[in-house]
Amino acid sequence: MSRHLEVRDVLKTIVASARELLDAEYAALGVPDDHGGFAQFVVDGVSDEQWKAIGPLPRQHGILAAMLREAKTERLADVRKDPRFEGWPSAHPDMSDFLGLPIKDGDETIGALFLANKKCPKPQGGCGFTQEDEELLQILAQHAAIALTNARLYERSRELTIAEERSRLAHELHDAVSQKLFSLRLTAQAAAKLVDRDPARAKDELQHVVALAAEAADELRAAVVELRPAALDEDGLVATLRTQIQVLDRAHGARVTFCCDGIRALPAAQEEAMLRVAQEALHNALRHSGARCVDVTLDKRGVGAVLRVNDDGKGFEPKSIRRAGRHLGLVSMHDRTSGVGGRLTVESEPGKGTTIEMEVPGG
Ligand SMILES: Nc1ncnc2c1ncn2[C@@H]1O[C@H](COP(=O)(O)OP(=O)(O)OP(=O)(O)O)[C@@H](O)[C@H]1O
Numbered sequence: 001m002s003r004h005l006e007v008r009d010v011l012k013t014i015v016a017s018a019r020e021l022l023d024a025e026y027a028a029l030g031v032p033d034d035h036g037g038f039a040q041f042v043v044d045g046v047s048d049e050q051w052k053a054i055g056p057l058p059r060q061h062g063i064l065a066a067m068l069r070e071a072k073t074e075r076l077a078d079v080r081k082d083p084r085f086e087g088w089p090s091a092h093p094d095m096s097d098f099l100g101l102p103i104k105d106g107d108e109t110i111g112a113l114f115l116a117n118k119k120c121p122k123p124q125g126g127c128g129f130t131q132e133d134e135e136l137l138q139i140l141a142q143h144a145a146i147a148l149t150n151a152r153l154y155e156r157s158r159e160l161t162i163a164e165e166r167s168r169l170a171h172e173l174h175d176a177v178s179q180k181l182f183s184l185r186l187t188a189q190a191a192a193k194l195v196d197r198d199p200a201r202a203k204d205e206l207q208h209v210v211a212l213a214a215e216a217a218d219e220l221r222a223a224v225v226e227l228r229p230a231a232l233d234e235d236g237l238v239a240t241l242r243t244q245i246q247v248l249d250r251a252h253g254a255r256v257t258f259c260c261d262g263i264r265a266l267p268a269a270q271e272e273a274m275l276r277v278a279q280e281a282l283h284n285a286l287r288h289s290g291a292r293c294v295d296v297t298l299d300k301r302g303v304g305a306v307l308r309v310n311d312d313g314k315g316f317e318p319k320s321i322r323r324a325g326r327h328l329g330l331v332s333m334h335d336r337t338s339g340v341g342g343r344l345t346v347e348s349e350p351g352k353g354t355t356i357e358m359e360v361p362g363g
C-alpha cells in the first residue's frame with residue numbers, strides 16, 4: 001500500500017481481491033463526494049462495454065445512500081426486494097444477494113465496499129454471503145480506509161506545502177524582482193528621451209538598463225531556488241545597501257542617501273530580511289510618495305541594528321491599507337521582520353512624509 005501507488009490503483013486491487021476471495025460476480029467501492037455523487041467509484045466484474053452502457057456514475061441513492069448514511073453492514077438475500085431499493089439504469093447487471101460494508105475513518109464514513117451475486121450455490125431464498133465473508137470483507141474495508149486516509153493526508157500536506165511555497169515566491173518576486181523591473185523601466189524611458197538630444201548619455205543609460213536587467217535575472221533565479229541575494233554573501237549588508245542606494249539615486253529624480261554608523265555583521269537571516277525591507281521601503285517611497293529626498297540610515301542598537309527609511313513625500317494613512325488584497329509590500333515587510341524576531345514600525349501621515357523603522361535583535 002505504498003503512497004507511490006496511486007490511491008485508485010490500491011482501491012482497484014482491493015475491489016478485485018474482494019470479488020475473487022469472496023467468489024462474487026460483482027464488486028465495487030464508492031467514495032462519496034459532497035454533492036450527492038461519488039468522487040471515486042471502482043468496479044470489478046463489469047466489462048468496459050457494459051460499464052459504458054450503464055451510463056453516468058451512480059448518485060448516492062437507494063441502498064448505497066443508506067449504507068453511507070447509517071454506516072451499517074448490509075447482508076441481503078435480494079437487494080431488489082429491499083424497501084430502500086430504488087432501481088437501476090437499464091443496462092445495469094441484475095443483482096440479487098448483496099454484502100456491503102461501510103469504510104470508516106474513526107467515526108466518519110468515507111466510503112462503501114460491496115459485493116453482489118455469490119457464485120456458489122446459495123441456500124434456498126437466502127443470502128449466499130456468510131458471516132465469514134463479512135469478516136473477510138471487513139479486513140479489506142480497513143485496508144481501503146487506510147489507503148483513503150493516507151491519500152487525504154498526503155494531499156492535504158501537499159496543498160499546504162504548495163501554498164507556502166507560492167506565498168514565499170510571491171513575496172520574493174515582489175520584493176526583489178518587481179522593483180528591479182521598475183527601475184529598469186524608468187531608466188529605459190530616460191534613455192528613449194535622450195536618444196536624439198544626447199546620444200552619449202542615452203548610451204550610458206542603456207548600459208544601465210543592461211545592468212539592471214542582469215540584476216533582475218539574478219534576483220529571479222535566486223527567488224526561484226531560494227538563494228540569498230548573492231551580493232549579501234559577498235559584500236555584506238552595508239556594502240550591498242550602499243551600492244543599491246547609489247543606483248537608485250542615479251535612476252530616480254529624488255535624492256537618495258545612505259548613512260551608516262558602526263554596524264557589525266548581523267546573522268545572515270537578519271541581514272537578508274533587512275535588505276528586503278529596505279528595498280521595499282525605498283521602492284514605496286520612490287513610487288508612491290513623490291519625495292524629493294529619501295534618507296536611509298543603519299545604526300547599531302545593542303547587539304542588534306536599526307534601519308530607518310525616511311522620505312519627505314506625501315505620506316499616507318497606514319491604518320487605511322488593507323492587509324489582504326493587492327498590496328503586498330507592507331505585509332511582506334511585517335512578515336519578514338517578525339520572521340527574524342524583529343520589530344517594524346510604519347510612521348506616516350498625509351502631508352508629513354513616511355518613516356519605516358526596522359529593528360533586529362542581532363546576536
Ligand atoms: N512611502 C510612502 N509614501 C506614500 N504612500 C505610501 C508609501 N508607502 C506605502 N504607501 C501607500 O501604501 C500603499 C501600500 O503599500 P504596499 O507596499 O503594501 O503596496 P503597493 O506598493 O501599493 O503594491 P506592492 O504590492 O507592489 O508593494 C501604497 O499603495 C501607497 O498608497
Ligand SMILES: [Mg+2]
Pocket residue numbers: 280283284328329330
Ligand atoms: Mg509596495
